[in-house]
Amino acid sequence: MCGIIGIIGKAGVAPLLLEGLKRLEYRGYDSAGIATLVDSRIERRRAEGRIVNLAARIEKEPIAGQTGIGHTRWATHGIPNEINAHPHASSKVAVVHNGIIENFQALRKELEGFGIHFETDTDTEVIVHLITHYLDEGLTPEAATAKTLHRLEGAFALGVIFANESSLMIGARRGSPLAIGYGDGEMYLGSDALALAPLTSKITYLEEGDWAVLTPTGVTIHDETDAVIERKIEKSAASGALEGKGNYPHFMLKEIFEQPAVIGDTLHALLNPVTRTIVLPDLPFDLAGISRATIIACGTSFYAALVAKYWLEAVAGLAVDVDIASEFRYRNAGMPKGGLAIFISQSGETADTLAALRYAKKQGQHTLALVNVAESSLAREAEASLLTYAGPEIGVASTKAFTTQLTVLACLTIALARARGAIDHADEARLSAALTEVPSRAVEVLNHDERLKGLADDIAGVRDVLYLGRGTSYPIALEGALKLKEISYIHAEGYAAGEMKHGPIALIDEGMPIIVIAPSDPLFEKTASNVQEVIARGGRVIFLSDRTGAERLGRVAAATIELPEVDPFVTPILYAIPVQLLAYHIAVLKGTNVDQPRNLAKSVTVE
Numbered sequence: 001m002c003g004i005i006g007i008i009g010k011a012g013v014a015p016l017l018l019e020g021l022k023r024l025e026y027r028g029y030d031s032a033g034i035a036t037l038v039d040s041r042i043e044r045r046r047a048e049g050r051i052v053n054l055a056a057r058i059e060k061e062p063i064a065g066q067t068g069i070g071h072t073r074w075a076t077h078g079i080p081n082e083i084n085a086h087p088h089a090s091s092k093v094a095v096v097h098n099g100i101i102e103n104f105q106a107l108r109k110e111l112e113g114f115g116i117h118f119e120t121d122t123d124t125e126v127i128v129h130l131i132t133h134y135l136d137e138g139l140t141p142e143a144a145t146a147k148t149l150h151r152l153e154g155a156f157a158l159g160v161i162f163a164n165e166s167s168l169m170i171g172a173r174r175g176s177p178l179a180i181g182y183g184d185g186e187m188y189l190g191s192d193a194l195a196l197a198p199l200t201s202k203i204t205y206l207e208e209g210d211w212a213v214l215t216p217t218g219v220t221i222h223d224e225t226d227a228v229i230e231r232k233i234e235k236s237a238a239s240g241a242l243e244g245k246g247n248y249p250h251f252m253l254k255e256i257f258e259q260p261a262v263i264g265d266t267l268h269a270l271l272n273p274v275t276r277t278i279v280l281p282d283l284p285f286d287l288a289g290i291s292r293a294t295i296i297a298c299g300t301s302f303y304a305a306l307v308a309k310y311w312l313e314a315v316a317g318l319a320v321d322v323d324i325a326s327e328f329r330y331r332n333a334g335m336p337k338g339g340l341a342i343f344i345s346q347s348g349e350t351a352d353t354l355a356a357l358r359y360a361k362k363q364g365q366h367t368l369a370l371v372n373v374a375e376s377s378l379a380r381e382a383e384a385s386l387l388t389y390a391g392p393e394i395g396v397a398s399t400k401a402f403t404t405q406l407t408v409l410a411c412l413t414i415a416l417a418r419a420r421g422a423i424d425h426a427d428e429a430r431l432s433a434a435l436t437e438v439p440s441r442a443v444e445v446l447n448h449d450e451r452l453k454g455l456a457d458d459i460a461g462v463r464d465v466l467y468l469g470r471g472t473s474y475p476i477a478l479e480g481a482l483k484l485k486e487i488s489y490i491h492a493e494g495y496a497a498g499e500m501k502h503g504p505i506a507l508i509d510e511g512m513p514i515i516v517i518a519p520s521d522p523l524f525e526k527t528a529s530n531v532q533e534v535i536a537r538g539g540r541v542i543f544l545s546d547r548t549g550a551e552r553l554g555r556v557a558a559a560t561i562e563l564p565e566v567d568p569f570v571t572p573i574l575y576a577i578p579v580q581l582l583a584y585h586i587a588v589l590k591g592t593n594v595d596q597p598r599n600l601a602k603s604v605t606v607e
């Protein structure tokens with residue numbers, strides 16, 4: 001993870017580096033720092049914790065310099081203190097790094113053999129000393145960096161500046177994304193176009209193995225063999241405005257409340273409400289010819305994949321495998337010809353998901369990326385992509401990205417079902433109509449916020465929480481548990497309701513709240529039986545259902561939230577909302593940092 005930025009500017013760059021880092025904070029917030037060239041010497045300011053700490057430090061101790069690099073860190077090697085904060089530097093070179101150098105132990109040993117002293121526990125410091133070592137041998141900055149890059153194993157995006165070279169900056173990419181930005185007599189480096197958006201919209205995305213030499217007037221890009229290569233300049237659509245929280249106390253709450261609107265925006269792109277049909281953008285493969293689908297993702301996006309498996313199998317009659325990207329990429333999975341591999345990712349930069357995409361391409365699969373960031377690596381590398389129109393998601397816990405992913409997947413399900421002849425026009429119209437109702441139903445769900453806040457009071461003090469669901473409600477149970485874990489730090493587990501009696505029912509006692517996700521769908525009675533089993537053992541059930549479901553269960557649950565009655569097809573989209581709100585209010589009561597929970601980062605660019 002980590003975010004990096006670099007600027008060869010015309011005036012003092014510290015404020016611009018800080019602004020860029022704020023835009024990259026979603027990538028990590030353990031520590032931050034900048035390095036600039038002041039009178040051709042490398043100067044640094046670094047601070048533990050969030051960018052505000054670095055800003056305070058720079059206010060006390062301002063830093064000049066027209067060329068500089070900056071970094072916001074998600075710690076991999078070495079605890080997140082100031083010593084381990086980037087940029088790392090010698091008297092000759094300063095480096096910011098996103099990724100992991102896998103052979104750093106061997107390189108460190110080698111360099112220590114030359115009498116070089118290491119100050120930090122990081123893997124990055126070997127890059128500083130290797131480049132310095134080659135500079136000491138008389139190589140130019142370009143040659144010293146190129147030679148260093150060939151010695152590194154692992155994943156990285158790098159930004160490097162050199163003492164006495166105020167018009168030079170080098171960037172390199174292998175495994176982690178890096179963009180070059182073009183200004184007027186200025187040049188920029190950034191982990192993404194968003195970081196550079198206030199500076200420029202002219203962007204070149206480096207390809208795997210590329211390294212680039214920047215001067216104030218341009219860039220020379222080399223490929224992995226060091227040959228000079230042209231890469232195209234694109235116009236980025238990333239907005240220069242920094243997202244604000246509006247009147248909300250947290251981004252997460254704002255993003256939860258944006259869901260009716262962004263689900264509507266996403267539907268608007270894919271569904272014609274007049275004809276009640278799904279209209280996908282042109283795809284470079286024929287949906288009717290798809291023999292099997294494999295859906296791959298991580299975390300919350302993986303739970304969206306799991307919902308899609310139920311949908312695609314039931315509605316489109318398509319065989320579907322779903323897999324966690326970090327497992328899939330090393331499993332040597334056989335992928336039959338004619339298969340479609342779908343990759344779901346909010347950021348489009350998740351390292352494991354990207355690796356899985358590359359594997360699937362090698363297996364001859366058609367590849368489709370479902371992303372929220374149109375210019376992301378996943379979107380650029382997949383054969384085709386579908387966008388979620390969630391807008392920037394700043395809260396680290398994913399909310400609106402998840403429900404818009406589900407919305408796209410629901411549309412894709414209908415399109416695939418139609419192409420395969422599994423549904424007729426009447427079915428398509430019914431399912432489409434159910435989808436068009438989701439934004440207004442989502443507003444009704446949000447009206448339960450106060451009630452959920454009240455329930456949060458009873459849960460905030462507990463140690464463990466269980467979430468149960470069947471069918472498409474099972475992934476929502478998993479998602480509810482993940483939301484609670486990541487922002488409230490309460491242990492929670494999601495279980496398939498029918499699986500309870502195979503072990504976890506032993507956990508049930510009066511102290512354990514059990515959140516049951518049970519819309520009145522064809523599996524309702526089965527889930528209701530499981531609820532009775534839990535209640536018979538003293539379990540305290542919070543029942544998320546609709547009026548019909550609540551009546552069918554009777555008054556046995558400790559609390560019931562009555563959600564709108566909708567077509568069972570769309571319930572996972574709507575039932576995601578109360579579990580988000582519950583987690584949010586519990587976290588607020590616990591006083592955690594809701595938007596930036598401990599140990600996490602928004603974009604996971606290391607494996």
Ligand code: F6R
Pocket residue numbers: 298299300301302344345346347348349350353396397398399482483486602603604
């Ligand atoms: C949980 C969460 C993560 C992400 C996961 C994948 O709230 O946000 O589990 O879903 O890291 O990220 P993307 O979707 O960017 O690939």
